[in-house]
Each structure stands twice: as structure tokens, then as C-alpha cells.
Amino acid sequence: MIRWELIKIFKQKSLYFAGIFMFGWLTLVSLTNVWDNDVTRDVYREWQGPITQEKIERADKLRAELENQHSENGYDDKTSALAGVSNDITLAHTIQLQNQQLAADYTQLSKQAEQKGDQLEKNRMDLAKDMYSNVKVDKISYYAAPREAIDFVNVFGLILTGLFLIIGLSGIYSNEHATGVENYILSTKNGRQVTMKAKLIASFIFTIIVVVVWEAYNLLMKTALYGTDGWDLPIQFAYKYQASPFSLTFFEYHLIQLGLHLLAALAFAGVIVVISTLAKSSVLSFFLSGLLYGVPIVAQSIMSVDIRWVDRLLTFTLTNIMKVEALYMNFITVNISNYPILLPYVGVVVCMVTLVIAVFLSMSLIKRKQIA
Amino acid sequence: MKLTLENVTKTFGDKRAVDGVSTELTNGVYGFLGANGSGKTTLMRMLATVSTPTSGRITLNGNDIFQLGDSYRDLLGYLPQHIGYYKHFTVEKFLFYIASLKGMDKHGAKQRITELLDRVNLTEKTKVKIGKLSGGMKQRVGIAQALLNDPKILIVDEPTAGLDPKERIRFRNLLSEIAQDRIVLLSTHIVSDIEYIAKEILIMKNGRLIEKNTPQKLMEGIQQQVWKVQVNDREVASYQSSYKVGNMVRGSNGVELRIISERKPAGDADHTPVNLEDLYLYYFDKEAGA
Ligand SMILES: Nc1ncnc2c1ncn2[C@@H]1O[C@H](COP(=O)(O)OP(=O)(O)O)[C@@H](O)[C@H]1O
Ligand SMILES: [Mg+2]
Numbered sequence: 001m002i003r004w005e006l007i008k009i010f011k012q013k014s015l016y017f018a019g020i021f022m023f024g025w026l027t028l029v030s031l032t033n034v035w036d037n038d039v040t041r042d043v044y045r046e047w048q049g050p051i052t053q054e055k056i057e058r059a060d061k062l063r064a065e066l067e068n069q070h071s072e073n074g075y076d077d078k079t080s081a082l083a084g085v086s087n088d089i090t091l092a093h094t095i096q097l098q099n100q101q102l103a104a105d106y107t108q109l110s111k112q113a114e115q116k117g118d119q120l121e122k123n124r125m126d127l128a129k130d131m132y133s134n135v136k137v138d139k140i141s142y143y144a145a146p147r148e149a150i151d152f153v154n155v156f157g158l159i160l161t162g163l164f165l166i167i168g169l170s171g172i173y174s175n176e177h178a179t180g181v182e183n184y185i186l187s188t189k190n191g192r193q194v195t196m197k198a199k200l201i202a203s204f205i206f207t208i209i210v211v212v213v214w215e216a217y218n219l220l221m222k223t224a225l226y227g228t229d230g231w232d233l234p235i236q237f238a239y240k241y242q243a244s245p246f247s248l249t250f251f252e253y254h255l256i257q258l259g260l261h262l263l264a265a266l267a268f269a270g271v272i273v274v275i276s277t278l279a280k281s282s283v284l285s286f287f288l289s290g291l292l293y294g295v296p297i298v299a300q301s302i303m304s305v306d307i308r309w310v311d312r313l314l315t316f317t318l319t320n321i322m323k324v325e326a327l328y329m330n331f332i333t334v335n336i337s338n339y340p341i342l343l344p345y346v347g348v349v350v351c352m353v354t355l356v357i358a359v360f361l362s363m364s365l366i367k368r369k370q371i372a
Numbered sequence: 373m374k375l376t377l378e379n380v381t382k383t384f385g386d387k388r389a390v391d392g393v394s395t396e397l398t399n400g401v402y403g404f405l406g407a408n409g410s411g412k413t414t415l416m417r418m419l420a421t422v423s424t425p426t427s428g429r430i431t432l433n434g435n436d437i438f439q440l441g442d443s444y445r446d447l448l449g450y451l452p453q454h455i456g457y458y459k460h461f462t463v464e465k466f467l468f469y470i471a472s473l474k475g476m477d478k479h480g481a482k483q484r485i486t487e488l489l490d491r492v493n494l495t496e497k498t499k500v501k502i503g504k505l506s507g508g509m510k511q512r513v514g515i516a517q518a519l520l521n522d523p524k525i526l527i528v529d530e531p532t533a534g535l536d537p538k539e540r541i542r543f544r545n546l547l548s549e550i551a552q553d554r555i556v557l558l559s560t561h562i563v564s565d566i567e568y569i570a571k572e573i574l575i576m577k578n579g580r581l582i583e584k585n586t587p588q589k590l591m592e593g594i595q596q597q598v599w600k601v602q603v604n605d606r607e608v609a610s611y612q613s614s615y616k617v618g619n620m621v622r623g624s625n626g627v628e629l630r631i632i633s634e635r636k637p638a639g640d641a642d643h644t645p646v647n648l649e650d651l652y653l654y655y656f657d658k659e660a661g662a
Contacts (some may be wrong), residue, residue: 001472004469004472008458011458011460176456179456179458180452180455180456180457181457181458182422182456183420183422183450183452184450184470184473184517185473186421187420187421187422187445187448187450188445188448188470188473188474188475189443189446189473189474189475190442190472190474191473192441195473370422370423370424371417371422
């Protein structure tokens with residue numbers, strides 16, 4: 001039965017139109033927006049390795065020199081690469097110092113909290129201290145590939161997964177209704193529970209395929225354009241994660257990113273199956289799934305700064321978890337009695353719970369389902 | 373096997389599509405006769421478990437069919453009034469899909485599909501996409517899918533719609549052949565579909581089951597109300613406006629009309645043997661009569 005459901009999903013032509021269009025467009029965008037070139041890489045390679053005191057001083061000197069030549073007509077590749085690497089080294093050093101300072105501050109705050117008898121706050125501050133003191137931004141190399149690969153997930157990965165899941169899965173049940181095949185599904189032995197189980201599993205397989213396909217594209221493109229340097233650098237080198245308390249290399253983070261993205265995508269697939277089972281038409285199902293997916297994005301871009309609790313709430317939407325970055329950029333916890341829980345764990349729980357509810361709902365809906 | 377309907381009712385808003393139907397069905401062919409909108413499809417959908425009664429109960433040998441669930445569905449063959457299909461699936465692929473819905477293994481399905489395609493005369497269309505078939509051919513695919521699992525309870529909703537007369541006869545023969553040892557429910561508004569094969573005819577009107585009997589008994593019941601009258605061409609219209617007029621046969625000395633009427637329509641009117649057309653006219657055209 002799973003095979004049949006997969007056949008039905010992959011027989012949808014719109015999937016291929018969307019695929020050709022999206023990947024064509026992406027390739028165009030990434031080929032016209034290449035950030036660096038071989039010169040840059042070679043310069044970074046000269047500086048590659050642990051960030052020593054000597055390198056920090058050299059970098060400072062270099063930056064001073066470059067600032068002096070400032071007004072001349074633009075930088076050539078080599079000069080911008082030198083500016084880049086020296087900036088990165090100084091930045092790494094700054095982050096390193098900041099994190100040491102943060103760790104010291106949090107130790108202080110932890111003591112204060114203990115005196116006040118605020119156990120939760122003490123636990124939070126201890127956790128923050130531990131995390132920030134573990135972050136080591138102490139080596140440098142060329143890192144355009146991981147930087148771009150990671151950024152792909154929260155922009156294009158998010159769009160691609162959302163788009164393909166909605167196109168591929170929103171009709172998974174509503175199409176049966178539209179074609180009238182529902183009549184057989186509801187009146188046969190393996191039509192209800194067995195078919196719904198097959199639909200769920202096929203949806204999950206489809207979701208995995210979607211993520212694997214764009215990730216393969218992502219890695220191929222990034223490796224072809226930027227090589228393989230830098231995956232072992234800490235994520236703090238990427239602008240968005242400078243303040244992150246997580247001690248992760250780009251490689252580790254990318255794996256986690258994909259894992260979380262996939263988990264959230266699976267939960268979203270489950271939700272689409274439920275919507276498709278309830279919706280009276282495929283258009284409605286498509287529209288509702290799109291709405292569920294798009295509202296957090298739109299809402300966040302409109303009022304992220306304005307309304308704090310809405311922002312918080314949006315943090316836990318599947319869309320946002322699929323985007324992953326917001327869970328890793330700062331030290332944020334959700335507190336259960338005295339225990340601070342880091343956002344990524346909360347994200348995992350949200351996905352799992354959603355997934356379980358979606359599976360349970362679709363299985364019980366199909367038990368009672370009748371033709372409208 | 374015994375299917376029992378106890379006060380089965382289905383409402384859509386204020387509309388009582390099926391209204392308190394109670395009856396018992398055992399092995400044999402049952403013909404549901406009724407005008408459009410009389411509730412045949414709604415009733416059959418409930419029997420096929422694709423729709424649940426608003427109230428009342430349907431039991432098989434004493435067990436509620438919705439409680440039996442998939443073990444009841446295992447016995448079922450259902451041809452909905454509007455056959456559903458994927459237009460990009462070939463006939464064969466579609467039937468394989470339905471076979472797996474019915475839990476048949478691949479080998480058994482293959483044999484059965486070949487056999488049934490032959491029975492419904494579609495062997496040449498095995499590899500043709502269903503979307504490309506004519507209405508009658510699609511209907512025959514529908515008949516084949518209903519029979520795939522050799523159902524003990526066969527529910528076919530207007531199975532002959534879109535079939536040409538030759539195919540209709542074929543279908544009738546097919547049905548009467550398989551009708552032993554199983555319950556066959558067939559709805560139609562074409563009387564000849566069930567004339568010779570129905571064990572009993574169930575007449576539906578406005579959601580109610582108003583008659584259930586053997587064709588013989590039903591026809592005997594209206595024996596006194598079927599007349600044959602010789603009229604001339606000019607009189608036909610006037611008879612049609614004041615009586616239910618069935619078949620007309622043009623002869624050498626005018627037109628012979630079949631008339632359903634409580635009263636003798638004319639001095640020279642004679643009784644004539646009742647057929648199912650008369651029955652249909654009697655039940656479904658009451659408004660037209662005097
Ligand atoms: N899903 C529905 N919603 C509202 N009314 C319905 C629905 N299905 C059937 N009906 C109404 O119920 C009545 C019986 O319809 P149906 O069972 O299709 O009759 P038949 O098959 O004898 O033509 C009709 O008046 C029809 O309009
Ligand atoms: Mg009908």
C-alpha cells in the first residue's frame with residue numbers, strides 16, 4: 001500500500017514543474033551571487049590554524065594599514081580577502097573575550113540568585129555560564145562553504161520543504177475525495193486504517209526525499225563554489241550565531257540543523273495529512289496548509305520586535321522550528337519548575353508531540369470518515 | 373447471511389434522504405426501484421459503510437456492520453453511482469490498486485483481473501488509461517472492481533447507466549450467474565434491468581421503503597389497474613393529460629395505449645397482463661394521473 005501512495009504522490013506533475021522552476025531559479029541566484037573566489041581562499045589558507053596572540057597582533061596591524069589606504073579607488077580581491085581575514089580574526093578574538101566576560105558575569109548572577117533563594121535563576125545562570133565558557137572561537141580558516149550551506153537551510157531549505165510538502169501532500173486525501181476513489185477506500189478492508197497508515201508513511205518518505213534532494217543540491221553547489229574548508233570552525237563565525245551559547249562546529253550544527261528541520265518537516269507532513277483528510281477540496285487543503293506554513297513567516301516579519309509574547313509563541317511554530325536558527329542564536333530557555341530547558345529541546349518536544357497528535361488524529365479520523 | 377435494516381434514517385439538514393427504512397435481506401438479487409432523489413444512493417452508501425446512518429441500525433447476522441468494520445468490508449463489493457478513478461491509471465493498474473485495497477495478494481489479483489476483464493469485455497483495454505475510456509467502458513471497469521474480491525455482499529448503484537443494450541444484457545447474465553450464495557443489491561430506474569433476475573423488488577419513494585415483494589406479487593397487486601385502449605391519433609393527447617399512459621403501440625387502426633388507472637378509462641378498455649413498466653409507472657408517476 002505504501003508503494004501505491006508513493007506512486008500517487010510522485011505522479012503529480014506540479015511537483016516537477018515546481019522542481020524545475022525552483023532549482024533553476026536557485027542555481028541562477030547562487031551563480032550570480034558568488035561571494036568569494038580562489039584568491040580569498042588562498043589568503044585565508046595562509047592564516048589558517050589556531051588563532052595565536054601573534055596572529056591577533058598581525059591582524060590588528062594589517063587592519064590599521066588597510067584603513068589607511070581606505071580612500072583609494074576600491075579594493076582588489078587580494079586586499080578585500082586580507083581585510084576579511086583580519087576582521088575575522090579580530091572578531092573571533094572579541095567573541096572569545098566577550099564569552100569569557102559573559103561566563104564571569106553569569107557566575108556572579110548565579111551567586112546573587114542563590115543568595116536570593118531563586119533556584120531556577122541560579123540553574124539558568126549556571127547553565128549559561130557552562131555553555132559560554134565552553135564556546136571556543138580560537139581557530140581560523142576559509143569558511144564560505146559552511147557559512148553558505150548553513151544559510152541555505154533557513155532560507156531556501158525552508159521554502160523548498162514547505163513548497164514541496166504543500167504541493168506534494170495537500171491532496172493526499174482530498175484528491176481521493178475529488179476523484180471519487182474515496183468510495184473504494186472507505187468501503188474496503190484495507191481502505192481505511194491500512195491506507196491511512198500507508199499515506200502517513202509515504203508522506204514521511206516523501207518528506208525525507210525532499211530534504212535529501214535539496215541538501216544534496218546544497219552541498220554539491222557549495223562545495224563546487226567554495227570547496228570544503230571550514231566545516232570544523234565554530235558556528236560563531238557566522239554572523240547570526242555570534243552570540244550563540246552553543247559550542248558547535250559548522251559541521252555539527254549543520255547535522256543538527258538538518259535533523260531538526262527534518263523532524264519539524266515530518267510533523268508538518270503529518271499535519272498536512274490531517275488537513276487533507278478534513279478538507280472538502282484539494283484547493284482548500286492546499287490553501288490551509290499554505291496558510292499554516294506561511295503565517296508565522298509573515299507574522300514574524302511584520303511584528304517581531306513589537307509584540308514579545310507573539311514572537312515567543314511564533315518561536316514554537318513548526319515553520320520556525322524548520323528554520324532552526326532562532327533556536328540556536330541566543331541563550332533562551334523555557335523553564336519547567338526549577339529547570340531551564342534550552343530552546344532546541346523544546347523544539348524537539350513540540351515536533352514530536354505534533355507528530356504524535358497528527359498520526360493519532362488521522363488514524364482516528366479515517367475510522368469514522370464518511371462521504372460528505 | 374442476513375442483512376437487517378432497523379429504522380435506518382439519514383438526514384441532511386432538514387432533508388430526510390432515507391426515512392426509517394426497516395427490512396431484511398438474504399441471499400439473492402434485490403432490485404431497488406425509485407425515482408431520482410428517492411434515497412437509493414444514500415441507502416446503498418450506508419450499506420457500503422461509506423456513510424453512517426443518522427439513526428437506526430444495520431446488522432449482518434445480528435452484528436452491527438459498523439462495529440464489524442473491516443471484517444464486514446471484506447465481504448463487500450461496491451459500485452458507487454459515480455465511479456471514481458484516477459484518470460492517469462491504466463485499467464489494469466487501477467484494478468491492481470483496488471485489489472490491494474481489498475487485501476488481495478498480487479498473484480491472486482492478477483488472475484482475477486484477467487478473468488474479470490474478460491467477463492466485462494475489456495481485455496483489449498487492459499493497458500489503456502481510464503481517462504480515455506467511454507462512459508460505458510468506465511462503468512464496466514467499475515463492475516469489475518466491485519467483483520474483484522468475489523464479494524458475498526454486492527452493492528451496485530445504477531450499474532447499467534451508460535451501458536448500451538447489448539452490454540446491459542451481458543451484465544444481467546453476469547449478475548444472475550453469480551447471484552447464488554450472496555446478497556446482491558442493485559438500484560436502477562430501468563425496470564428491465566431487474567425484471568427477470570430480482571428475487572424481490574424494493575420500491576423507494578421520498579426516502580421511504582414503500583413496497584418490498586417479489587416482482588410477481590407486486591404485479592398482481594396492480595392487476596386491476598392496468599388497461600389497454602384503442603384510440604385514434606387525435607385522442608392520444610387528451611388521454612395523456614388525464615391518465616398515466618405507458619407504452620404506445622401504433623397499429624393499423626389507431627394507437628394502442630397502456631393506461632394505469634383505478635377507473636376504467638374508456639368503454640372499450642380491457643385489462644392486460646401487468647409488466648414491470650406498469651409497476652414503475654404506477655409508483656413513480658402518480659402526480660401525472662387524475
Ligand atoms: N450529501 C448530501 N447532502 C444533502 N442532500 C443530499 C446528499 N446526498 C443526497 N441528498 C439528498 O437526498 C435525497 C436522496 O438522494 P439519493 O440518495 O441520491 O437518491 P437516488 O439515488 O434515489 O437518486 C435527494 O433529495 C438528495 O438531494
Ligand atoms: Mg442515486
